[in-house]
Amino acid sequence: MITRSLVAAFTVAALAMVIPHSDAPAALAPVEDEGAACAVPALPDAGALPTVATLPDPFTRLDGTRITATGDWTCRREEIKKLSEKFVHGTKPARPQTVTGTVTSTNITVNVSDQGRSASFSASVSLPSGTGPFPAVVVVGGLGADTTTIKAAGAAVINFDPYAVGKEGTGRANKQGAFYTLYGSTSSTGLLMAWSWGVSRIIDVLEQSGGTILRADATGVTGCSRFGKGAFVIGAFDQRIALTMPIESGTAGVPILRGVPGEGAQSLSSAYSEQPWLGDAFGSFTGSPTRLPIDMHEIVAMVAPRGLFIMDNPHIANLGPRSASVAALGGAEVYKALGAGDAITYWSDIQNGNHCAIRPEWTTPLQQTIRRFLLRTGTDPGTFRISAKAAGNLAEWRDWQTPTLTTGSSPSPSSPSPSNPSSPSPSTPGSAGCTASASVNSWTGGFVATIRVTAGSIPVNGWSVGLTLPAGVTITNSWNTTRSATTGAVRFTNVAYNTQIPAGGYTEFGFQATGPTPTLTPTCS
Incomplete structure:
Protein backbone atom coordinates (compact mmCIF):
# COMPACT_ATOMS: atom_id res chain seq x y z
CA MET A 1 0.00 0.00 0.00
CA TRP A 397 -2.58 14.65 -1.88
CA ARG A 398 -4.18 15.95 -5.04
CA ASP A 399 -3.36 15.93 -8.74
CA TRP A 400 -6.46 17.90 -9.74
CA GLN A 401 -7.19 21.61 -9.83
CA THR A 402 -10.30 23.46 -8.75
CA PRO A 403 -12.38 24.62 -11.73
CA THR A 404 -14.06 27.98 -12.12
CA LEU A 405 -17.74 27.08 -12.30
CA THR A 406 -20.30 29.13 -14.18
CA THR A 407 -23.60 29.98 -12.52
CA GLY A 408 -26.55 27.73 -13.23
CA SER A 409 -26.41 24.26 -14.74
CA SER A 410 -24.80 22.88 -17.87
CA PRO A 411 -27.00 20.72 -20.13
CA SER A 412 -26.79 17.03 -19.26
CA PRO A 413 -29.19 14.27 -20.31
CA SER A 414 -28.22 12.29 -17.20
CA SER A 415 -29.13 15.09 -14.81
CA PRO A 416 -32.90 15.50 -14.49
CA SER A 417 -34.46 18.00 -12.13
CA PRO A 418 -32.97 17.13 -8.73
CA SER A 419 -35.02 19.30 -6.45
CA ASN A 420 -37.47 16.63 -5.39
CA PRO A 421 -38.34 13.06 -6.40
CA SER A 422 -41.96 14.20 -6.71
CA SER A 423 -43.19 14.92 -10.22
CA PRO A 424 -42.92 18.65 -10.94
CA SER A 425 -45.82 20.65 -12.28
CA PRO A 426 -45.55 21.79 -15.90
CA SER A 427 -43.46 24.88 -16.52
CA THR A 428 -45.43 28.02 -17.26
CA PRO A 429 -43.91 30.44 -19.76
CA GLY A 430 -43.36 33.93 -18.44
CA SER A 431 -43.54 37.24 -20.24
CA ALA A 432 -39.84 38.11 -19.87
CA GLY A 433 -37.94 34.99 -20.84
CA CYS A 434 -38.33 32.85 -17.72
CA THR A 435 -40.35 29.84 -16.68
CA ALA A 436 -41.32 28.51 -13.26
CA SER A 437 -42.05 24.96 -12.15
CA ALA A 438 -42.95 23.48 -8.77
CA SER A 439 -42.33 20.21 -6.96
CA VAL A 440 -43.91 19.30 -3.64
CA ASN A 441 -42.90 17.01 -0.75
CA SER A 442 -45.98 16.50 1.40
CA TRP A 443 -47.12 14.86 4.62
CA THR A 444 -50.33 14.85 6.60
CA GLY A 445 -51.21 18.47 7.31
CA GLY A 446 -48.39 20.19 5.45
CA PHE A 447 -45.85 20.28 2.67
CA VAL A 448 -42.62 21.82 1.38
CA ALA A 449 -42.62 23.33 -2.11
CA THR A 450 -39.56 23.94 -4.27
CA ILE A 451 -39.95 26.44 -7.09
CA ARG A 452 -37.41 26.45 -9.91
CA VAL A 453 -37.02 29.65 -11.94
CA THR A 454 -35.36 28.99 -15.31
CA ALA A 455 -34.07 31.62 -17.72
CA GLY A 456 -34.82 31.37 -21.42
CA SER A 457 -32.46 32.15 -24.26
CA ILE A 458 -31.38 35.44 -22.70
CA PRO A 459 -30.14 36.13 -19.15
CA VAL A 460 -32.61 37.22 -16.46
CA ASN A 461 -31.85 40.21 -14.25
CA GLY A 462 -34.58 40.20 -11.61
CA TRP A 463 -37.55 37.86 -11.49
CA SER A 464 -40.97 37.53 -9.88
CA VAL A 465 -43.10 34.40 -9.46
CA GLY A 466 -46.80 34.46 -8.70
CA LEU A 467 -49.07 31.66 -7.55
CA THR A 468 -52.39 31.33 -5.78
CA LEU A 469 -52.70 29.10 -2.73
CA PRO A 470 -56.06 27.42 -2.14
CA ALA A 471 -58.11 28.04 0.96
CA GLY A 472 -56.66 26.41 4.08
CA VAL A 473 -53.01 26.67 2.97
CA THR A 474 -50.74 29.00 4.97
CA ILE A 475 -47.03 29.58 4.40
CA THR A 476 -45.03 29.29 7.64
CA ASN A 477 -41.57 30.10 6.30
CA SER A 478 -39.67 30.56 3.03
CA TRP A 479 -36.07 30.76 1.82
CA ASN A 480 -34.07 32.33 -1.04
CA THR A 481 -36.94 34.74 -1.77
CA THR A 482 -39.05 37.62 -0.50
CA ARG A 483 -42.78 36.90 -0.39
CA SER A 484 -45.73 39.27 -0.39
CA ALA A 485 -48.17 37.25 1.73
CA THR A 486 -48.75 33.92 3.49
CA THR A 487 -52.15 32.98 2.01
CA GLY A 488 -54.12 33.43 -1.19
CA ALA A 489 -52.36 35.17 -4.08
CA VAL A 490 -48.66 35.32 -3.23
CA ARG A 491 -45.86 37.06 -5.13
CA PHE A 492 -42.29 35.75 -4.66
CA THR A 493 -39.38 37.95 -5.78
CA ASN A 494 -35.64 37.52 -5.97
CA VAL A 495 -33.23 38.50 -3.23
CA ALA A 496 -29.86 40.13 -3.80
CA TYR A 497 -27.81 36.98 -4.39
CA ASN A 498 -30.14 35.26 -6.91
CA THR A 499 -31.22 38.25 -8.96
CA GLN A 500 -29.30 37.23 -12.06
CA ILE A 501 -29.80 33.94 -13.92
CA PRO A 502 -27.68 33.18 -16.98
CA ALA A 503 -29.31 32.12 -20.22
CA GLY A 504 -30.52 28.54 -19.81
CA GLY A 505 -29.63 28.53 -16.10
CA TYR A 506 -31.88 28.38 -13.08
CA THR A 507 -32.24 29.26 -9.44
CA GLU A 508 -34.54 27.78 -6.81
CA PHE A 509 -36.46 29.00 -3.80
CA GLY A 510 -38.87 27.26 -1.49
CA PHE A 511 -41.44 27.53 1.23
CA GLN A 512 -43.06 25.41 3.91
CA ALA A 513 -46.80 25.51 4.46
CA THR A 514 -49.58 23.95 6.48
CA GLY A 515 -52.82 22.67 5.00
CA PRO A 516 -53.83 20.32 2.20
CA THR A 517 -51.35 19.61 -0.56
CA PRO A 518 -52.23 21.74 -3.61
CA THR A 519 -51.34 21.54 -7.27
CA LEU A 520 -49.11 24.56 -7.78
CA THR A 521 -49.01 26.42 -11.12
CA PRO A 522 -46.49 29.24 -10.71
CA THR A 523 -46.01 31.93 -13.34
CA CYS A 524 -42.75 33.80 -13.87
CA SER A 525 -42.10 37.31 -15.05
Missing part, protein backbone atom coordinates in the same frame (compact mmCIF):
# COMPACT_ATOMS: atom_id res chain seq x y z
CA ILE A 2 1.23 3.48 -0.86
CA THR A 3 1.25 5.94 2.02
CA ARG A 4 2.40 9.53 2.31
CA SER A 5 3.97 11.64 4.98
CA LEU A 6 1.93 14.50 6.35
CA VAL A 7 4.80 16.52 7.75
CA ALA A 8 3.80 20.11 8.50
CA ALA A 9 6.02 22.81 7.09
CA PHE A 10 5.02 25.67 9.35
CA THR A 11 7.14 27.57 11.82
CA VAL A 12 4.35 29.74 13.22
CA ALA A 13 1.97 28.62 15.95
CA ALA A 14 -0.84 27.95 13.52
CA LEU A 15 -1.88 28.31 9.93
CA ALA A 16 -4.60 30.95 9.94
CA MET A 17 -6.59 31.58 6.80
CA VAL A 18 -9.64 33.84 6.70
CA ILE A 19 -11.83 33.01 3.74
CA PRO A 20 -13.29 36.01 1.88
CA HIS A 21 -16.84 36.77 2.85
CA SER A 22 -19.78 36.48 0.51
CA ASP A 23 -23.10 38.20 1.15
CA ALA A 24 -24.99 35.15 -0.07
CA PRO A 25 -26.12 32.83 2.73
CA ALA A 26 -25.51 29.12 2.37
CA ALA A 27 -28.30 27.42 0.48
CA LEU A 28 -30.46 25.14 2.61
CA ALA A 29 -32.28 22.45 0.69
CA PRO A 30 -35.96 21.98 1.50
CA VAL A 31 -35.59 18.20 1.22
CA GLU A 32 -33.31 15.58 2.72
CA ASP A 33 -31.62 14.78 -0.59
CA GLU A 34 -32.23 17.21 -3.43
CA GLY A 35 -30.32 14.97 -5.85
CA ALA A 36 -32.59 11.96 -5.35
CA ALA A 37 -33.93 12.26 -8.90
CA CYS A 38 -30.49 12.41 -10.52
CA ALA A 39 -29.62 9.56 -12.88
CA VAL A 40 -26.44 8.07 -11.41
CA PRO A 41 -24.38 5.80 -13.70
CA ALA A 42 -23.57 2.26 -12.64
CA LEU A 43 -21.07 2.25 -9.79
CA PRO A 44 -17.79 0.35 -10.19
CA ASP A 45 -17.39 -3.13 -8.76
CA ALA A 46 -15.15 -3.42 -5.70
CA GLY A 47 -12.95 -5.98 -7.39
CA ALA A 48 -12.23 -3.73 -10.36
CA LEU A 49 -11.12 -0.64 -8.46
CA PRO A 50 -7.62 0.64 -9.30
CA THR A 51 -5.09 1.75 -6.69
CA VAL A 52 -4.87 5.56 -6.62
CA ALA A 53 -2.67 7.17 -3.98
CA THR A 54 -4.03 10.69 -4.42
CA LEU A 55 -7.43 11.96 -3.37
CA PRO A 56 -10.23 11.49 -5.92
CA ASP A 57 -11.25 14.59 -7.82
CA PRO A 58 -14.57 15.78 -6.36
CA PHE A 59 -15.35 17.67 -9.58
CA THR A 60 -15.06 14.66 -11.94
CA ARG A 61 -18.19 12.66 -12.63
CA LEU A 62 -18.34 8.90 -12.81
CA ASP A 63 -18.36 9.14 -16.62
CA GLY A 64 -15.00 10.93 -16.52
CA THR A 65 -16.24 14.41 -17.41
CA ARG A 66 -15.80 17.37 -15.06
CA ILE A 67 -18.62 19.58 -13.88
CA THR A 68 -18.57 23.10 -15.33
CA ALA A 69 -21.43 24.90 -13.57
CA THR A 70 -22.59 25.33 -9.98
CA GLY A 71 -25.89 23.64 -10.81
CA ASP A 72 -24.00 20.49 -11.81
CA TRP A 73 -22.95 19.95 -8.21
CA THR A 74 -26.37 18.59 -7.20
CA CYS A 75 -26.01 15.47 -9.33
CA ARG A 76 -22.26 15.17 -8.78
CA ARG A 77 -22.97 15.23 -5.03
CA GLU A 78 -25.48 12.43 -5.57
CA GLU A 79 -22.77 10.32 -7.22
CA ILE A 80 -20.51 10.87 -4.18
CA LYS A 81 -23.40 9.93 -1.91
CA LYS A 82 -23.95 6.66 -3.77
CA LEU A 83 -20.23 5.83 -3.70
CA SER A 84 -20.14 6.44 0.04
CA GLU A 85 -23.17 4.25 0.60
CA LYS A 86 -21.74 1.39 -1.45
CA PHE A 87 -18.15 1.38 -0.21
CA VAL A 88 -17.98 3.22 3.13
CA HIS A 89 -21.13 3.81 5.15
CA GLY A 90 -23.91 1.59 3.85
CA THR A 91 -27.23 2.66 2.41
CA LYS A 92 -29.36 5.33 4.01
CA PRO A 93 -32.97 4.40 3.18
CA ALA A 94 -35.36 7.07 2.01
CA ARG A 95 -37.98 8.45 4.34
CA PRO A 96 -40.14 5.59 5.69
CA GLN A 97 -43.72 5.15 4.53
CA THR A 98 -45.03 6.72 7.74
CA VAL A 99 -43.37 9.19 10.09
CA THR A 100 -45.36 10.78 12.90
CA GLY A 101 -44.52 12.32 16.23
CA THR A 102 -44.89 15.21 18.63
CA VAL A 103 -42.85 18.26 19.58
CA THR A 104 -43.12 19.91 22.98
CA SER A 105 -40.91 22.31 24.87
CA THR A 106 -39.23 19.36 26.58
CA ASN A 107 -39.45 16.37 24.24
CA ILE A 108 -39.71 15.07 20.69
CA THR A 109 -41.26 11.69 19.92
CA VAL A 110 -40.75 9.87 16.62
CA ASN A 111 -42.85 6.97 15.33
CA VAL A 112 -41.89 5.29 12.07
CA SER A 113 -43.28 2.42 10.05
CA ASP A 114 -42.15 0.87 6.78
CA GLN A 115 -42.96 -2.36 4.99
CA GLY A 116 -45.02 -3.65 7.92
CA ARG A 117 -42.42 -2.89 10.61
CA SER A 118 -42.61 -0.12 13.21
CA ALA A 119 -40.28 1.52 15.71
CA SER A 120 -40.21 4.55 18.00
CA PHE A 121 -37.67 6.70 19.77
CA SER A 122 -37.52 10.10 21.44
CA ALA A 123 -35.20 13.02 22.19
CA SER A 124 -35.27 15.55 25.00
CA VAL A 125 -35.41 19.30 24.35
CA SER A 126 -33.91 22.19 26.31
CA LEU A 127 -35.03 25.67 25.25
CA PRO A 128 -33.06 28.89 25.61
CA SER A 129 -34.54 31.97 27.22
CA GLY A 130 -36.77 34.17 25.10
CA THR A 131 -39.71 33.60 22.82
CA GLY A 132 -39.73 30.96 20.11
CA PRO A 133 -39.89 29.40 17.68
CA PHE A 134 -36.21 28.59 18.14
CA PRO A 135 -33.51 27.13 15.94
CA ALA A 136 -32.07 23.97 17.45
CA VAL A 137 -28.80 22.05 17.61
CA VAL A 138 -28.98 18.27 17.83
CA VAL A 139 -26.33 17.11 20.32
CA VAL A 140 -25.44 13.51 19.56
CA GLY A 141 -24.97 11.31 22.61
CA GLY A 142 -24.92 14.30 24.99
CA LEU A 143 -21.35 15.15 23.96
CA GLY A 144 -20.62 17.93 21.50
CA ALA A 145 -20.22 21.70 21.31
CA ASP A 146 -20.76 23.59 24.57
CA THR A 147 -24.51 23.58 25.19
CA THR A 148 -24.29 26.66 27.43
CA THR A 149 -22.85 28.63 24.53
CA ILE A 150 -25.44 27.17 22.15
CA LYS A 151 -28.36 28.24 24.35
CA ALA A 152 -26.82 31.61 25.15
CA ALA A 153 -26.63 32.25 21.41
CA GLY A 154 -30.39 31.69 21.18
CA ALA A 155 -30.66 28.10 19.96
CA ALA A 156 -32.39 25.17 21.63
CA VAL A 157 -30.66 21.87 22.35
CA ILE A 158 -32.07 18.54 21.18
CA ASN A 159 -30.40 15.69 23.06
CA PHE A 160 -30.37 12.73 20.68
CA ASP A 161 -29.55 9.26 22.00
CA PRO A 162 -27.99 7.54 18.98
CA TYR A 163 -28.05 4.15 20.68
CA ALA A 164 -31.85 4.16 20.53
CA VAL A 165 -31.49 4.09 16.74
CA GLY A 166 -28.28 2.09 16.35
CA LYS A 167 -26.77 0.45 19.42
CA GLU A 168 -23.06 -0.02 19.98
CA GLY A 169 -21.68 -3.23 21.47
CA THR A 170 -23.42 -5.47 18.95
CA GLY A 171 -21.95 -7.63 16.21
CA ARG A 172 -22.39 -6.85 12.55
CA ALA A 173 -24.79 -9.75 12.17
CA ASN A 174 -26.95 -8.67 15.10
CA LYS A 175 -27.31 -4.89 14.92
CA GLN A 176 -29.95 -3.38 17.19
CA GLY A 177 -31.95 -0.18 17.53
CA ALA A 178 -34.89 1.46 15.77
CA PHE A 179 -33.14 1.55 12.40
CA TYR A 180 -32.40 -2.17 12.47
CA THR A 181 -35.88 -2.98 13.73
CA LEU A 182 -37.14 -1.59 10.43
CA TYR A 183 -34.37 -2.72 8.08
CA GLY A 184 -33.10 -5.91 9.71
CA SER A 185 -30.40 -6.80 12.23
CA THR A 186 -28.15 -8.02 9.44
CA SER A 187 -28.41 -4.79 7.46
CA SER A 188 -25.05 -3.86 5.93
CA THR A 189 -25.58 -0.21 6.89
CA GLY A 190 -23.26 0.98 9.64
CA LEU A 191 -24.20 2.78 12.83
CA LEU A 192 -23.12 6.23 11.63
CA MET A 193 -25.56 6.11 8.75
CA ALA A 194 -28.25 4.68 11.01
CA TRP A 195 -27.76 7.65 13.34
CA SER A 196 -28.03 9.96 10.33
CA TRP A 197 -31.32 8.33 9.40
CA GLY A 198 -32.59 8.85 12.96
CA VAL A 199 -31.88 12.59 12.99
CA SER A 200 -33.54 12.90 9.59
CA ARG A 201 -36.69 11.43 11.09
CA ILE A 202 -36.52 14.00 13.91
CA ILE A 203 -36.42 16.75 11.27
CA ASP A 204 -39.43 15.13 9.56
CA VAL A 205 -41.36 15.51 12.80
CA LEU A 206 -40.16 19.10 13.24
CA GLU A 207 -41.50 19.89 9.75
CA GLN A 208 -44.85 18.35 10.58
CA SER A 209 -45.13 20.29 13.84
CA GLY A 210 -45.62 23.58 12.06
CA GLY A 211 -42.61 25.26 13.65
CA THR A 212 -44.40 26.72 16.66
CA ILE A 213 -41.67 25.62 19.12
CA LEU A 214 -38.66 24.60 17.02
CA ARG A 215 -37.88 25.74 13.49
CA ALA A 216 -37.43 22.89 11.04
CA ASP A 217 -35.49 25.16 8.68
CA ALA A 218 -32.81 26.05 11.25
CA THR A 219 -31.35 22.81 12.58
CA GLY A 220 -27.72 22.14 13.45
CA VAL A 221 -25.90 19.03 14.66
CA THR A 222 -22.83 18.46 16.82
CA GLY A 223 -21.00 15.63 18.52
CA CYS A 224 -17.53 14.74 19.80
CA SER A 225 -15.36 11.64 19.36
CA ARG A 226 -17.54 8.76 18.14
CA PHE A 227 -20.48 11.13 18.25
CA GLY A 228 -18.37 13.54 16.18
CA LYS A 229 -18.18 10.83 13.54
CA GLY A 230 -21.95 10.65 13.75
CA ALA A 231 -22.47 14.42 13.55
CA PHE A 232 -20.25 14.55 10.46
CA VAL A 233 -22.26 11.88 8.64
CA ILE A 234 -25.59 13.28 9.85
CA GLY A 235 -24.84 16.71 8.43
CA ALA A 236 -23.45 15.37 5.17
CA PHE A 237 -26.44 13.18 4.38
CA ASP A 238 -29.36 15.51 5.16
CA GLN A 239 -29.38 18.78 3.26
CA ARG A 240 -32.01 20.27 5.57
CA ILE A 241 -29.33 20.65 8.25
CA ALA A 242 -28.07 24.22 8.20
CA LEU A 243 -24.98 23.81 10.40
CA THR A 244 -22.77 20.75 10.97
CA MET A 245 -20.24 20.80 13.85
CA PRO A 246 -18.16 17.62 14.32
CA ILE A 247 -15.52 17.66 17.06
CA GLU A 248 -12.39 15.47 17.26
CA SER A 249 -14.08 12.80 15.17
CA GLY A 250 -11.01 10.67 14.43
CA THR A 251 -10.80 7.71 12.09
CA ALA A 252 -14.15 7.03 10.37
CA GLY A 253 -14.91 10.73 10.85
CA VAL A 254 -13.37 13.71 9.07
CA PRO A 255 -9.75 12.47 8.46
CA ILE A 256 -8.97 11.28 4.95
CA LEU A 257 -8.83 7.49 4.91
CA ARG A 258 -5.71 7.50 2.73
CA GLY A 259 -3.83 9.55 5.33
CA VAL A 260 -4.68 7.54 8.44
CA PRO A 261 -2.03 4.78 8.02
CA GLY A 262 0.83 7.23 7.51
CA GLU A 263 -0.15 9.48 10.40
CA GLY A 264 -0.35 6.87 13.12
CA ALA A 265 -4.00 7.46 13.88
CA GLN A 266 -6.38 4.72 14.94
CA SER A 267 -6.02 2.16 12.18
CA LEU A 268 -8.81 1.57 9.71
CA SER A 269 -9.08 -2.06 10.78
CA SER A 270 -9.34 -1.02 14.43
CA ALA A 271 -12.05 1.55 13.72
CA TYR A 272 -13.91 -0.97 11.56
CA SER A 273 -13.83 -3.69 14.22
CA GLU A 274 -14.22 -1.58 17.38
CA GLN A 275 -17.87 -0.88 16.58
CA PRO A 276 -19.94 -1.36 13.42
CA TRP A 277 -19.70 2.38 12.74
CA LEU A 278 -18.88 1.92 9.07
CA GLY A 279 -20.82 -0.16 6.59
CA ASP A 280 -19.98 -3.83 6.23
CA ALA A 281 -18.55 -3.30 2.72
CA PHE A 282 -15.72 -1.17 4.10
CA GLY A 283 -14.15 -4.29 5.58
CA SER A 284 -12.40 -5.09 2.29
CA PHE A 285 -10.67 -1.67 2.27
CA THR A 286 -9.17 -1.50 5.77
CA GLY A 287 -5.77 -2.51 4.40
CA SER A 288 -6.07 -0.76 1.05
CA PRO A 289 -7.78 2.65 1.31
CA THR A 290 -6.07 3.73 -1.91
CA ARG A 291 -8.49 1.44 -3.77
CA LEU A 292 -11.46 3.49 -2.60
CA PRO A 293 -13.07 5.64 -5.32
CA ILE A 294 -13.99 8.15 -2.61
CA ASP A 295 -12.43 9.79 0.44
CA MET A 296 -13.53 11.98 3.31
CA HIS A 297 -12.76 15.32 1.65
CA GLU A 298 -15.72 14.49 -0.59
CA ILE A 299 -17.95 13.86 2.43
CA VAL A 300 -16.88 17.31 3.64
CA ALA A 301 -17.88 18.59 0.20
CA MET A 302 -21.32 16.98 0.52
CA VAL A 303 -22.13 19.54 3.22
CA ALA A 304 -21.41 22.43 0.81
CA PRO A 305 -22.66 25.10 0.55
CA ARG A 306 -24.21 24.79 4.03
CA GLY A 307 -22.50 25.80 7.25
CA LEU A 308 -19.67 23.55 8.47
CA PHE A 309 -17.54 24.11 11.59
CA ILE A 310 -14.96 21.34 12.15
CA MET A 311 -13.24 21.39 15.54
CA ASP A 312 -10.13 19.26 16.01
CA ASN A 313 -7.41 18.35 18.50
CA PRO A 314 -3.77 18.46 17.27
CA HIS A 315 -2.42 17.03 20.54
CA ILE A 316 -3.75 13.48 20.04
CA ALA A 317 -2.25 11.75 17.00
CA ASN A 318 -4.68 8.86 17.38
CA LEU A 319 -7.43 11.23 16.20
CA GLY A 320 -5.73 11.81 12.84
CA PRO A 321 -5.78 15.64 12.98
CA ARG A 322 -3.35 16.06 10.07
CA SER A 323 -5.51 13.89 7.87
CA ALA A 324 -8.56 15.81 9.06
CA SER A 325 -7.00 19.13 8.04
CA VAL A 326 -6.36 17.72 4.56
CA ALA A 327 -9.99 16.60 4.31
CA ALA A 328 -11.18 20.06 5.35
CA LEU A 329 -8.85 21.79 2.89
CA GLY A 330 -9.92 19.46 0.09
CA GLY A 331 -13.62 19.91 0.81
CA ALA A 332 -13.12 23.67 1.05
CA GLU A 333 -12.15 23.65 -2.64
CA VAL A 334 -15.72 22.63 -3.46
CA TYR A 335 -17.07 25.32 -1.15
CA LYS A 336 -14.97 27.92 -2.97
CA ALA A 337 -16.00 26.67 -6.40
CA LEU A 338 -19.66 27.00 -5.39
CA GLY A 339 -19.10 30.57 -4.20
CA ALA A 340 -19.53 29.61 -0.54
CA GLY A 341 -15.91 29.55 0.60
CA ASP A 342 -16.70 31.50 3.75
CA ALA A 343 -19.25 28.93 4.96
CA ILE A 344 -16.61 26.44 6.22
CA THR A 345 -14.41 26.73 9.32
CA TYR A 346 -11.68 24.36 10.49
CA TRP A 347 -10.09 25.05 13.89
CA SER A 348 -7.39 22.93 15.53
CA ASP A 349 -5.34 25.79 17.02
CA ILE A 350 -6.05 25.00 20.68
CA GLN A 351 -3.99 24.79 23.86
CA ASN A 352 -5.86 22.22 25.97
CA GLY A 353 -5.14 18.72 24.64
CA ASN A 354 -7.78 16.89 26.67
CA HIS A 355 -10.20 14.95 24.50
CA CYS A 356 -13.62 16.59 24.08
CA ALA A 357 -12.87 19.44 26.47
CA ILE A 358 -14.81 22.72 26.41
CA ARG A 359 -12.35 25.17 24.89
CA PRO A 360 -12.34 28.99 25.04
CA GLU A 361 -10.83 29.16 21.54
CA TRP A 362 -14.07 27.78 20.09
CA THR A 363 -16.55 29.98 21.98
CA THR A 364 -16.50 32.95 19.62
CA PRO A 365 -16.57 31.01 16.32
CA LEU A 366 -19.33 28.82 17.77
CA GLN A 367 -21.42 31.88 18.57
CA GLN A 368 -20.70 33.34 15.14
CA THR A 369 -21.67 30.22 13.21
CA ILE A 370 -24.92 29.82 15.18
CA ARG A 371 -25.83 33.45 14.55
CA ARG A 372 -25.08 33.15 10.86
CA PHE A 373 -26.49 29.75 9.91
CA LEU A 374 -29.24 29.18 12.49
CA LEU A 375 -30.42 32.60 13.66
CA ARG A 376 -29.44 34.18 10.32
CA THR A 377 -28.50 37.44 12.00
CA GLY A 378 -24.72 37.27 11.48
CA THR A 379 -22.31 37.62 8.59
CA ASP A 380 -19.00 36.49 10.10
CA PRO A 381 -16.90 34.57 7.54
CA GLY A 382 -15.39 31.17 8.15
CA THR A 383 -11.73 30.75 8.97
CA PHE A 384 -9.04 28.05 8.94
CA ARG A 385 -6.92 27.93 12.09
CA ILE A 386 -4.74 24.85 11.64
CA SER A 387 -2.26 24.07 14.41
CA ALA A 388 1.34 23.66 13.27
CA LYS A 389 1.43 20.50 15.40
CA ALA A 390 -0.87 18.75 12.92
CA ALA A 391 -0.98 20.64 9.63
CA GLY A 392 -1.49 18.58 6.51
CA ASN A 393 -0.56 19.68 3.01
CA LEU A 394 -3.35 19.30 0.46
CA ALA A 395 -0.88 19.74 -2.41
CA GLU A 396 0.73 16.41 -1.50
